[in-house]
Amino acid sequence: MKSERTRALIRDTALASFRERGYDETTVRLIAHEAGISLGNAYYYFPTKNHLVQELYVEVQREHRSVAVPLLETSDELIERLGIVYRSGLATLEPFHAFAPGFLSAAVSPRSPINPLGDDSTEARELSVGLFRDAVGGARHSLPDDLARSLPEVFWLGYLLLALFWVYDSSPGRERTLRLLDRGLKLLGIALPLARLPLLRKPLRELVELIGEVRA
Amino acid sequence: MKSERTRALIRDTALASFRERGYDETTVRLIAHEAGISLGNAYYYFPTKNHLVQELYVEVQREHRSVAVPLLETSDELIERLGIVYRSGLATLEPFHAFAPGFLSAAVSPRSPINPLGDDSTEARELSVGLFRDAVGGARHSLPDDLARSLPEVFWLGYLLLALFWVYDSSPGRERTLRLLDRGLKLLGIALPLARLPLLRKPLRELVELIGEVRA
DNA sequence: GCTATGTTTTGAACATGTTCGAAAATGAGA
DNA sequence: TCTCATTTTCGAACATGTTCAAAACATAGC
Numbered sequence: 001m002k003s004e005r006t007r008a009l010i011r012d013t014a015l016a017s018f019r020e021r022g023y024d025e026t027t028v029r030l031i032a033h034e035a036g037i038s039l040g041n042a043y044y045y046f047p048t049k050n051h052l053v054q055e056l057y058v059e060v061q062r063e064h065r066s067v068a069v070p071l072l073e074t075s076d077e078l079i080e081r082l083g084i085v086y087r088s089g090l091a092t093l094e095p096f097h098a099f100a101p102g103f104l105s106a107a108v109s110p111r112s113p114i115n116p117l118g119d120d121s122t123e124a125r126e127l128s129v130g131l132f133r134d135a136v137g138g139a140r141h142s143l144p145d146d147l148a149r150s151l152p153e154v155f156w157l158g159y160l161l162l163a164l165f166w167v168y169d170s171s172p173g174r175e176r177t178l179r180l181l182d183r184g185l186k187l188l189g190i191a192l193p194l195a196r197l198p199l200l201r202k203p204l205r206e207l208v209e210l211i212g213e214v215r216a
Numbered sequence: 217m218k219s220e221r222t223r224a225l226i227r228d229t230a231l232a233s234f235r236e237r238g239y240d241e242t243t244v245r246l247i248a249h250e251a252g253i254s255l256g257n258a259y260y261y262f263p264t265k266n267h268l269v270q271e272l273y274v275e276v277q278r279e280h281r282s283v284a285v286p287l288l289e290t291s292d293e294l295i296e297r298l299g300i301v302y303r304s305g306l307a308t309l310e311p312f313h314a315f316a317p318g319f320l321s322a323a324v325s326p327r328s329p330i331n332p333l334g335d336d337s338t339e340a341r342e343l344s345v346g347l348f349r350d351a352v353g354g355a356r357h358s359l360p361d362d363l364a365r366s367l368p369e370v371f372w373l374g375y376l377l378l379a380l381f382w383v384y385d386s387s388p389g390r391e392r393t394l395r396l397l398d399r400g401l402k403l404l405g406i407a408l409p410l411a412r413l414p415l416l417r418k419p420l421r422e423l424v425e426l427i428g429e430v431r432a
Numbered sequence: 433g434c435t436a437t438g439t440t441t442t443g444a445a446c447a448t449g450t451t452c453g454a455a456a457a458t459g460a461g462a
Numbered sequence: 463t464c465t466c467a468t469t470t471t472c473g474a475a476c477a478t479g480t481t482c483a484a485a486a487c488a489t490a491g492c
Contacts, residue, residue, distance in 0.1 A: 006471090028448085028450085038471060039450095041470075047450095048450085101326050104324055105324050110317050112321070161377070176426065180423070180426050203399055203403045204403060207396070207399045214381065218439085218488085219439080219440075243477080243479085245477090245478080253441075254441060254443065255480095256441065256444095256480095257441050257442070259479090263480095265479065265480090435490105437488100437491105438489085439487080440488090441486070442483105442484085443482105443483105445480100446481080447478100448477100448478080449478090450475100452475085453472105453475105454472085455472070455473100456470080456471070457469080457471080458469070458470080459466100459468085462463100462465080
C-alpha cells in the first residue's frame with residue numbers, strides 16, 4: 001500500500017532530475033537522496049536506472065501526442081500532416097537537446113530497456129507510431145493500399161533517424177534539422193506520387209516492407 | 217624508448233581481447249593483466265578505453281580497404297561498385313556482430329572518442345570515405361557534377377546507417393541486411409537517373425548537401 | 433660511480449550502476 | 463494486543479572506468 005506512494009515518489013523525483021540534469025548527471029544515489037530514501041530501495045521499485053528513463057519516455061510521448069493531435073485537425077494533406085507530427089515532435093524533444101547524447105547512448109543498444117524498438121518500450125512506441133497512423137490515416141492520398149499500410153511504421157522509423165540527426169545538430173535553434181525536415185518533406189511530396197509508376201512500385205514496396213521489419 | 221614497445225603490447229593485447237570478447241567483457245584491468253602491466257600503466261599510454269577501440273577501428277578499416285580495392289577493378293558500373301564496397305564492408309564487420317551492441321553504444325555519443333563522425337576518428341573515417349570516393353570516382357555515370365561530388369560522403373553515411381541496421385539484424389547470416397542492401401541498390405539504380413529531372417534535381421541537391429553536412 | 437632530471441610504472445582511491453542479505457515496518461488473523 | 467508472514471527498507475559490497483601521487487627506473491653529465 002505504501003508501495004504505490006514510494007514508487008510514485010521515486011518516479012517523480014527521477015523524472016524531475018532527468019529534465020534538469022539529464023541522464024549522466026542523474027545518479028541513482030542522487031535520486032534516492034532527493035527522494036529521501038535509500039539507494040537499495042530505489043532498486044526495489046525499478047530494476048534499472050533505464051527503467052526510470054522509460055517512464056520519462058512515456059511522459060514525453062504523451063506530451064507530443066497532446067500537442068500534435070489538435071494540430072492535425074487543421075489539414076488533410078499527407079505531407080502537411082507529417083510535417084505537423086515531425087515538427088511538434090522535435091519541439092517536444094528540444095528541452096532535452098543538451099542531454100541527448102547521454103540518453104542516446106543508453107537507448108541505442110538493442111537489448112537496452114529503453115531501446116525504442118524493444119519490448120520494454122512498447123507503450124511509448126505505440127503512442128508515437130499511433131501519431132503517424134493518424135497522420136496517414138486522416139489524409140487524402142492516392143497511394144496503393146499495401147504501401148499506405150506500411151507507411152506509418154516507416155515514417156516513425158524516419159522520425160527516429162530525424163531524432164538521431166537532431167542529436168548531432170549543433171546549429172542554433174536546430175535550424176539544420178528543421179531544414180533537413182523541410183527539404184525531405186518537399187522531396188517526398190514530389191517523389192511519393194511516383195510510387196505509382198510500375199517501374200518503381202515493386203522495388204519500393206519490397207524496400208518499405210523490409211524497413212517495416214526492423215523490429216523483429 | 218621502452219615506451220613504444222609497451223604501447224604496442226597494450227594495443228595488441230587490447231585488440232586481441234576486443235576481437236575475442238567484445239567491448240563490454242574487455243575490461244581495462246583485464247587488458248593490463250594479460251599484458252603483464254599495471255592498470256595505471258595502461259592509462260599512461262591510452263587516455264581512455266575508447267582510445268583503444270579507436271585502434272581497432274583503424275585496423276578494421278584497413279582490412280576493409282585491402283579487400284575492396286582489388287574487387288573494384290572488376291566493374292565500372294556505379295551501382296555494382298557501391299555493392300562491392302558495401303558488401304565487403306559488411307563481411308569485414310561480421311566477426312563483430314555478436315559484440316556490436318557494446319561497440320555501438322560506446323560509439324554513438326557525439327562526443328565519444330570513437331564516434332565515427334568525430335575528430336578522433338579522422339584516420340579511420342578517411343580510410344572508409346576514401347573507398348566510396350574510389351567507387352564513385354572510378355565509375356562511368358552521367359550525374360551532375362555537384363551531385364557526384366557530394367555522393368561519396370552521402371554513401372558513406374548510408375554505410376553507417378546500413379551498419380546500424382546490421383547491428384539490429386538477428387536474421388541468420390544477416391540475410392535481412394543483405395536483402396535491404398540489394399533492394400536499396402536496385403532502387404537507387406532506377407531512381408538515381410531521375411536526379412536529372414529538373415523537378416527533382418534542385419530539392420535533391422539541397423537535401424544531399426545538407427546530409428553531407430552532418431559532421432560540422 | 434654518482435647525482436639530477438625526466439620517463440615509466442605502480443597501486444590505492446573515487447564515483448558509478450547494480451546485487452544481496454539482513455533489518456525494520458506492516459498488517460492479517462488469533 | 464500479540465504473532466508471524468509478507469512487504470519494504472537499508473547499507474555494505476562488488477566490478478567498472480578513470481585519476482593521481484608517489485615509487486621505480488633510466489639516462490645524461492660529471
